[in-house]
Amino acid sequence: MKFKKHIFICTNQRKEGERNSCGEACGMELVKAFKKSLKDKNLNEEIRAQRAGCLDACDYGPSVVVYPEGIYYGGVQTTDVDEIIREHLLNNRPVQRLIIDFSKEKKSESES
Numbered sequence: 001m002k003f004k005k006h007i008f009i010c011t012n013q014r015k016e017g018e019r020n021s022c023g024e025a026c027g028m029e030l031v032k033a034f035k036k037s038l039k040d041k042n043l044n045e046e047i048r049a050q051r052a053g054c055l056d057a058c059d060y061g062p063s064v065v066v067y068p069e070g071i072y073y074g075g076v077q078t079t080d081v082d083e084i085i086r087e088h089l090l091n092n093r094p095v096q097r098l099i100i101d102f103s104k105e106k107k108s109e110s111e112s
């Protein structure tokens, strides 16, 4: 594997009046914050952060996903970036408070 961790940050931007999108929130600010922090910490050779299109987690945005674990984070703010890097990307301790629980979504869909 080329990178130890790979983080994709949704920057999808919808038109005004359409459904909410991460790009409208702070998607690009998150990309910049992740890239800058990884570079400042000399981690950018082993951990890659890059922008992505819609991650299909729009209702939870701003959304990011970390591979290889495939863990989705929602409601991510630039103030969360260093915690995600320190806890998850470096120490393999996913940030529980930001993890999107898709199982709740499936339950409520099947209940309706």
Ligand code: FES
Pocket (backbone or CB within 6 Å): 010, 011, 012, 013, 020, 021, 022, 023, 053, 054, 055, 056, 057, 058, 059, 061, 063
């Ligand atoms: S717009 Fe960001 S996950 Fe869909």
